[in-house]
Amino acid sequence: MKKLMLTTAALALTTGFAMADTVRLGTEGAYPPYNFINDKGEVDGFERELGDELCKRASLTCEWVTNDWDSIIPNLVSGNYDVIIAGMSITDERDEVIDFTQNYTLPDPSAYLAASAGVDVKTGVIAAQTGTIQASFVAESGATLVEYATPEETVAAVRNGEADAVLADRAFLAPIADDDAALELLEQMELIGGGVGLGLRESDAELKATLDGAIQSMKDDGSLNALIDKWEIGVTF
Template sequence: MKNLILSAAILAMSAGLAAAQTVRLGTEGAYPPYNFINDAGEVDGFERELGDELCKRAGLTCEWVTNDWDSIIPNLVSGNYDVIIAGMSITDERDKVIDFSQNYIPPAASAYAALKPDADVTSGVVAAQTATIQAGHVAESGATLLEYPTPDETVAAVRNGEADAVFADKDYLAPIVAESGGELVWAGEEVQLGGGVGLGLRESDTELRDKLDAAIQSMKDDGTLNPMITRWFGEAALVF
């Protein structure tokens, strides 16, 4: 009986420790306005505000971790952090490796930016960030794909003449085009890709996924998610 009571106590203690365990949120920190590093050296942006709110609603203690985009899925799977919150589009290919929450950004357009509106985006040279759905689209489009590890480098490739255009989330490119003073313009047609942006989790972490899923749904239900989206992406942003 004493052993049974002791075992029950240990199990209860273990459950309590597991509940109090810190959840590590992994992001790139280089994809504004989704996520970026501010002047204080801290993760900032739409996903910082969203992630903090989701953790609060789910009753989780969370901390932020930054990771390069091209290894962000492998390092989730290997346990370097517990959640990807990094502007990651939900795709069937990624869903074979990791699990996703419901989307917290609706499916939005990808777009081409170039130095001239008639840039050849169908058979020319197009820059895109490595391991993105945009890179996959360019590779299948007939254009020559130039891949770069960071989004900043894709834009720089257009400015320095290495690429005819850059293809990325329009939400990311819009402020860059607007602030370029006419140097960068839109080219080609917008393209709809993916199933929106969601949290990425290990397939085994179903309990954590369900908690965060419920938190996202609660923000949709009480009307707090849409104003957060428009505050970071502008009044023209797609909302739920």
């Protein structure tokens, strides 16, 4: 693991971005309301609106790229796109490999979705998406962690009895609970991570500074809070 991380970090130092080029925004497209693919086959959601507005304010030409979550950091480093905008929480472990802008959301409470209110999340089998802050939290909590590649698979694991509950961002789980009477959000929530930011290669300091300025301008004029409220992401700044 350490060898892989060092190799990835070395690549990040050598793969750069020219500010005159088109900025490619990489997202998962499978984590509503942050990002998802709509009926037209287009990237949609909170981060689609946010990314488009940031590019407009920064006078950047941008295009959207989708990528599976489990390889989203390696493919940023290898140059398949220039920015991760995919509901990625800022953590010390990730920051060793890539760089982050300032956060564009505050930490969203992580919630448990279960088939029964009587689930003991401290000793039960808890599903989480691979490579997420929730998976790391469960692994260290004493509960039994089962990992899945996609958010949909974690919820399916609860429905079919493979897991007692799933731990994920409350903004993702709440609409599922509203639509499925057989599932419910537990009262217990966890506050983990440092909020969500844009991920960039370590070598792209100029692009980071440009996007940081655009994020700050949206915080200053209240438009970022308006987007957070619109998509019911969590608490505002």
